[in-house]
Amino acid sequence: MANRMILNETSYFGAGSISEIVTEAKKRAFKKALVVTDPDLIKFNVAKNVTDLLEEAGLAYEIFSQVKANPTVKVVKAGIEAFKAAGADYLIAIGGGSSMDTAKAIGIIINNPEYADVTSLEGAIDTKNPCVPIIAVPTTAGTAAEVTINYVITDEEKKRKFVCVDPHDIPVVAIIDAKMMSSMPKGLTASTGMDALTHAIEGYTTLGAWELTDMMHLKAIEIISRSLRKAVENDPQGREDMALGQYVAGMGFSNVGLGIVHSMAHKTGAAFCEGSMKGRHLPHGCANAIYLPFVIKYNAHDGRAAERYADIARMLGLPGNSNKGLIENLCALIDKMNDELNIPHTLKEFGVDEAEFNAKVDEIAVNAVGDACTGSNPRAIDPATMA
Numbered sequence: 001m002a003n004r005m006i007l008n009e010t011s012y013f014g015a016g017s018i019s020e021i022v023t024e025a026k027k028r029a030f031k032k033a034l035v036v037t038d039p040d041l042i043k044f045n046v047a048k049n050v051t052d053l054l055e056e057a058g059l060a061y062e063i064f065s066q067v068k069a070n071p072t073v074k075v076v077k078a079g080i081e082a083f084k085a086a087g088a089d090y091l092i093a094i095g096g097g098s099s100m101d102t103a104k105a106i107g108i109i110i111n112n113p114e115y116a117d118v119t120s121l122e123g124a125i126d127t128k129n130p131c132v133p134i135i136a137v138p139t140t141a142g143t144a145a146e147v148t149i150n151y152v153i154t155d156e157e158k159k160r161k162f163v164c165v166d167p168h169d170i171p172v173v174a175i176i177d178a179k180m181m182s183s184m185p186k187g188l189t190a191s192t193g194m195d196a197l198t199h200a201i202e203g204y205t206t207l208g209a210w211e212l213t214d215m216m217h218l219k220a221i222e223i224i225s226r227s228l229r230k231a232v233e234n235d236p237q238g239r240e241d242m243a244l245g246q247y248v249a250g251m252g253f254s255n256v257g258l259g260i261v262h263s264m265a266h267k268t269g270a271a272f273c274e275g276s277m278k279g280r281h282l283p284h285g286c287a288n289a290i291y292l293p294f295v296i297k298y299n300a301h302d303g304r305a306a307e308r309y310a311d312i313a314r315m316l317g318l319p320g321n322s323n324k325g326l327i328e329n330l331c332a333l334i335d336k337m338n339d340e341l342n343i344p345h346t347l348k349e350f351g352v353d354e355a356e357f358n359a360k361v362d363e364i365a366v367n368a369v370g371d372a373c374t375g376s377n378p379r380a381i382d383p384a385t386m387a
Contacts, residue, residue, distance in 0.1 A: 003210050005255050006167050008147055011174040013244065018050055018177045021092065021135055022057040028133065028172075033061040034088040036079060036103040037095050038068060046139055046183055047094045062086040067095060069281050070269065071102040072156045073118040079106040080116070083132070090133040093171070094180075096192065097143030097284070100136050101151035104169040107131030112168075119155055122162040123372055129168065136171035139180045141231060141242040142192025142285055144199060144250020146174035150372075154270055161270040163372035170254075176247050178239040186232050189242075190341035191285030193228040196246035197337075198261050198288040200224060203253035205299065205308045206376040216252035218315055220245050225316060225333075229340060257376030261288050261295045263368040264386065271360050272352050282350060289343045290350070293331040298379065300327050305378035361387050 012020045025033070033054065041047045042065050054061050064082040066075055083091070083106055093103035105118060111129040115121050136146035145151065149167045154160070184192075203209065204217035223245030230238025265287035272282045299305040306323045313326035318333060320326030335345065344350045347357060365387035368374065374381065 003212070005212065006149055006170060007251060008170060008174045009172045011147070011176065011247070013176045013247075015177060015179050015240075018137060018175050018180060019053060021050060021137070021173075021175060022053055022059065024135060024173045025054075025059055025090070026057070028090075030090045030133070031060065032086060032088045033059065033090050033092045034079075034083045034086050034106075035061050035063045035092045035094060036067060036106065037063065037065050037093070037099050039065050041065075041095055041139060044183060046180065049180065050092060050094055050137060061092070062088065067099045067102050069098055069283075070154045070161065071098045071105075072154045074156060076102060076105040076109070076118050076153060079103075080109055083110055090135065092135045092137065094137045094139060096138065096140035097145040097152070100134075100138070100143070100145035100171070101153065103134050103136070104131060104145070104151040105153055105164070107134055108166060108169050118153060119162065121153070121164040121166070124165040127166055127168045131169050134171035135173040135175065137175045137177070137180060138243075140184055140188060140192040141178075141181055141239070141246045142195040144196065144246050144254070146171055146176070147247055147250040148254035150254060152266060159270055160367055161266040163266065165372055174247070176243050178236070178243040181239055181243060182234065187342070188283075189232045190228070190343060191283040191289070193224065193231060193242060193246075193285070194289035194292075194337070194341065194343060195285035196242070196249050197221065197224045197228070198285075198292050199246070199253045199258065200249040201292065201296075201312060202259040202261055203249060203256055204312060205305050205378050206253070206257045206259055207378055208256035208376055209308075210256070213252040213256045216248050218312070220249035220252065221312055222315065223248065228337070232341060258373040259295065259299070259377035260368065260374055260381055260386070261291045262373040263371035263377070264291050264295075264364070266371055266373070267364045267367040268347065271364050272347075272356075282347070282352070286343055286350060289334070289338050290345065290347060293334050296327065296331055296334075298381075299377070302379040308378075
């Protein structure tokens with residue numbers, strides 16, 4: 001069996017590395033950028049760090065700032081029109097996973113217009129043409145969307161998230177500059193950090209895991225587990241380490257898949273954007289953090305998965321004389337991290353109404369089993385068990 005690896009053409013790391021956007025844009029003879037970002041990053045002058053560089057270098061750009069958490073089909077379509085109206089030939093995505101996922105969808109559809117309805121991109125799609133070139137500048141340390149071949153869009157009409165997997169969507173350049181992440185509030189830093197930890201743990205235990213991605217995922221778990229708490233306190237070294245750790249996790253899972261923690265988080269997050277949530281959305285990273293210990297215990301009934309969870313526990317220096325003991329301590333560590341990061345242990349604690357959840361749980365379970373991440377989970381599952 002052949003194991004495929006797809007990574008960015010070029011990536012830059014370290015403080016001040018955003019200046020390389022100018023280098024890359026000029027080297028590639030790009031003419032005009034559509035900067036894809038969200039209103040808050042405009043309001044708080046985070047995106048300005050990039051647009052100032054473009055202006056100083058005389059590089060043309062226009063801004064599309066309609067991105068929101070859990071980007072929708074409607075937002076993607078608006079971005080496509082903005083790209084065409086701007087006469088742009090490349091994209092600069094500034095933000096978390098939402099900005100980068102929006103840019104990926106825009107770039108794919110511009111060069112593959114047969115997918116203009118957006119929803120037809122769901123799953124593993126064999127598009128004919130690479131997307132419009134993207135320079136990705138993450139402002140959160142979690143999604144690793146700058147190095148993955150995946151993106152997630154929300155179908156607002158059906159209230160569901162769908163995962164798109166396409167080697168043609170990976171950004172050509174990734175800029176991992178922790179200074180762009182320094183304005184992240186504690187809650188967002190914690191949530192995205194637990195998303196990154198879940199990426200690494202699921203990537204290590206997925207059915208497609210192999211030696212090269214094992215190396216990436218174990219190293220990512222080590223880096224994230226030691227740096228996430230520091231990053232939440234805005235410690236510069238903690239920020240730098242988290243920026244690296246989440247990227248390393250992305251290098252791995254993008255190529256071998258994830259599991260049912262993400263399947264359930266995708267579908268639960270889409271289901272609880274309104275109603276009892278009173279306009280709040282359930283952050284993807286929080287949903288992952290809540291589900292992760294439960295899924296580890298479920299998957300640990302599979303012998304191979306149990307060995308791999310025990311590997312993680314041993315690497316982290318956790319005690320235990322058996323796989324069972326090691327796995328129990330791994331789950332306890334995750335629970336402790338959630339406590340320290342003020343992440344709830346249940347959806348009810350987060351604010352999801354129990355009656356509303358019970359009314360939606362069967363639909364969520366069916367949708368989660370059909371999610372693109374489910375097939376690579378180490379243990380099979382059906383809707384009844386998922387619920």
